[in-house]
Amino acid sequence: MKSSFLAHGKVILIGEHSVVYGYDALALPIKSLHIKTTVEPAEQMWMDTAHYQGPFFMSPSEYDGLKYVVKTMLTKAASNETLKITYTGEIPIERGLGSSATVALSTTRAMNAYFKLKLTEKEIMEITNHAEMINHGKASGLDAATVNSDYLVFFNQKDGPKSLKVKLDATLLIMDTGELGSTKKAVSQVQDLIVNVPVVKENIKELGKLADETKSAWLKKDAEKVGSYFNRAQEILHSFSLSTAKIDHLQKIALANGALGFKLSGSGLGGIVIALCQNHEDAVKIADKCQKIATNSWIEEI
Known part of the structure; x- marks a missing residue:
């Protein structure tokens, strides 16, 4: 049994930094940049990316947000199953293209499907956003909202995302x-x-x-x-x-x-x-x- 999910990247058009303080921002999903997460059974918890292949929970600190996602999803599934989680596709990391939000969202959705958890949209976004807080110290929620959208996103922390078509x-x-x-x-x-x-x-x-x-x-x-x-x-x-x-x-x-x-x-x-x-x-x-x-x-x- 295997489950996969494809999530795309994003660019912030305007409002970076000010969005962290409650102001508005505009961001655009970039469909041509994406990462696919695949979850399947394995003999031990294993991560396979372009940059790291090895035991999942021994991966470097930049994957701490993902470790949180995986632990949370295993807890919700009440499972101690060991999995191989593979990331394919390429969004350059630490460039502002939303790579951390993309992998957090795609991991949450792939594991949600794998364990048939039927989490609500709100629950999925809460897990994704918490992973972003771990990754960045302070996250507005803009990245997670945009990698989860098919349209331009107008966003503030109070009202959340609104699509502009x-x-x-x-x-x-x-x-x-x-x-x-x-x-x-x-x-x-x-x-x-x-x-x-x-x-x-x-x-x-x-x-x-x-x-x-x-x-x-x-x-x-x-x-x-x-x-x-x-x-x-x-x-x-x-x-x-x-x-x-x-x-x-x-x-x-x-x-x-x-x-x-x-x-x-x-x-x-x-x-x-x-x-x-x-x-x-x-x-x-x-x-x-x-x-x-x-x-x-x-x-x-x-």
């Missing part, structure tokens, strides 16, 4: 800097700034407001305005020292070659960046000019 009729270029970000470190860095630098609290508030304005512009299909909000958000995130020399370099190239807007996506300190483009051709041109700096890129019609 309207298209902007533009193109999003996602580029991987190849630099590992650390959500835990970035979130802690911003927390310290809020305590010690008075203007940062206002900047966080403005980031939240920019997310609301982006939603309004999106619904009006005003890509140029959305691009301008991306650029202002990047200025704020840069002021938090979350950008890097490589991100700044990619920004210059993108904006010089017709991007409507550019920003880092996710926690920063590396990871991915996004460039909003008028059309597919502009995105291809920018990706081509950035290929010696970025390690990978993806183009999504939005």
Whole structure:
């Protein structure tokens, strides 16, 4: 007997960091990036990923969220069965693409099917979000909501996720800097700034407001305005020292070659960046000019 579940990645369009403090954010599911989790019987608890193959509970600390998911699901199933859990597909880790939320969700759903637990949607999301708290120290719930959605997600912690099915009729270029970000470190860095630098609290508030304005512009299909909000958000995130020399370099190239807007996506300190483009051709041109700096890129019609 074997159970599998496929979950996709995500990018945060706007509102990273401010969403942790109760403000709004917008995030987009990326269907082309996914991870499949397969659960099957084995002689011992075993994990098989591209980066680690070995006893499940002896895996490195970056898998602590997954260990929580597996222990919780075994407890709910009242089972001491030993399993092999295999992860296939590739979402680059620590880049802001939602890899930890994706594997937490797909593991929860695959084990739910394997043990025929029939958990509610709420229970599945609670387990996924708790795994995210373990992984990142403080998690808003945005990543889990977006990897669980087929549509653009407008999110805040109080109201939860709302789907937006309207298209902007533009193109999003996602580029991987190849630099590992650390959500835990970035979130802690911003927390310290809020305590010690008075203007940062206002900047966080403005980031939240920019997310609301982006939603309004999106619904009006005003890509140029959305691009301008991306650029202002990047200025704020840069002021938090979350950008890097490589991100700044990619920004210059993108904006010089017709991007409507550019920003880092996710926690920063590396990871991915996004460039909003008028059309597919502009995105291809920018990706081509950035290929010696970025390690990978993806183009999504939005």
